[in-house]
Amino acid sequence: MGSNQSNTTKVIGSTSEWVEFEDDWFSQGVSRYAYKGTFHGNARTEGERCVVKVYKDEYLVHLKDYAWKVDDRVYRKAREMAQLFNARYKPSTATEFVAPEFTKVDKRATFYFLGFIPFERNVKGKIAGTRDNVSNIIPANASIAVERFLEGDYVKYSSNTGYVNPDFPAPTLAAFSHFTYHASNGEFLVSDLQGVYNRQGFCLTDPAIQSGGSELNAHGPTDLGKYGIVKFFQTHNCNKLCKGLKKAKISKVTPGDKVVLDNVLQNMPSTQSSTTYTYQLNRKSGLPNDAVEHVQNNLTLDAVAECSETDEPGSDSNSDDQNENKWFKSLGGTIFRLWKLISWSR
Known part of the structure; x- marks a missing residue:
């Protein structure tokens, strides 16, 4: 899938499912890095691709668990609205939002060894084209969101x-x-x-x-x-x-x-x-x-x-003049049709 998958998550919720994900992120926003990953521990999803979004340490310092909880609330509201929209309009193309699962980083292969000397692994840094220690980019026990690959x-x-x-x-x-x-x-x-x-x-x-x-x-x-x-x-x-x-x-x-x-x-x-x-x-x-x-x-x-x-x-549905004009046109058309029927009956 790309770079080495050396990182794993804790199990997701009450399931036995967990995820392995790559060292280097492929995209980032203001609060998270996105990594390619693979599902494990569940026969139904074993080996399927997913996206792991790791919350940045500097973002979590201020918000802590509120960071992922507010994201969960946004997804839930969006999914609820999509269900209402689909039920009302029954469009030929339905609208849905992926349902992320939230967990934390588990083991990280932080070190590699040259002989008996440990060195902390380098991964993609905060800015594309740079490298940094893994502990600075994927903090221990960091909160993450896991989504199925689209x-x-x-x-x-x-x-x-x-x-x-x-x-x-x-x-x-x-x-x-x-x-x-x-x-x-x-x-x-x-x-x-x-x-x-x-x-x-x-x-x-x-x-x-x-x-x-x-x-x-x-x-x-x-x-x-x-x-x-x-x-x-x-x-x-x-x-x-x-x-x-x-x-x-x-x-x-x-x-x-x-x-x-x-x-x-x-x-x-x-x-x-x-x-x-x-x-x-x-x-x-x-x-x-x-x-x-x-x-x-x-x-x-x-x-x-x-x-x-x-x-x-x-x-402008609030225009009284426009509505009144439509009413008179309709009335005029009805009178004209009645007049024609009376004329033909004679």
Whole structure:
């Protein structure tokens, strides 16, 4: 599978299953390194490929077990929403999220021996192209998430800042994100959709949840809160699956907060596929963190239905003039048809 698999995990949950994984990560985010691994200890999955995501030591220092627990909560909410979405729309291509299992690093072959002299193994460092001691990259007893390997071409369909992949627009997934805001009544929105498309449909991993509450980062470092929700609807194009779904509408914001909101939104990269982290909101906008958090705490978003089930996306279902005009046209057509029947009967 690549580099030497010298690392193992503790058993997963109450099962006998465990994982062996490589020395060198193939991808990394702000909080985890991703390694290729293999399942063992279970006849059903023996030898199958998986992905092991090791939480970085510097990330765990502050969050400890909260780090993996918040990720577990994000996955659970995303999976629940996917089940509701599939049940409601019954799309030809289902949407699902992988179900990670959480455990810890067990044995690490930390040393190799030259004669009788032990040397700590070198593995891929924190930056690509560098090497470091294994103990600095895969800490003893580190928390990890284990996911089954996704077969197919991996695609980043959307980001948490309004980006939509122009080569793979995936209207079903765009509608899914919109649906999560509607179904949660504005409490959150699932975004940052990535994964593979195969015979089962869309199989996704590493989603982000944008919180509609008063706290940034409530769902981990990719939770951009109300900024992420507003940005999503700024770039989202509704499709037929979005009929009847509520949208976020700013109902209360002070002039000062509006300046901060607009500044942050302008600096959220909707044309880039990369994931944005909460701490980057103030860095990219050049605003104090207190100002960014103040808007999250005080901005009021309402979940408002802007389209009815029978209206085309984008139509103004609240327009009395438009509805009245439709009624008169319908009435006029009925009268005309009755007049023709009476005329023919004579």
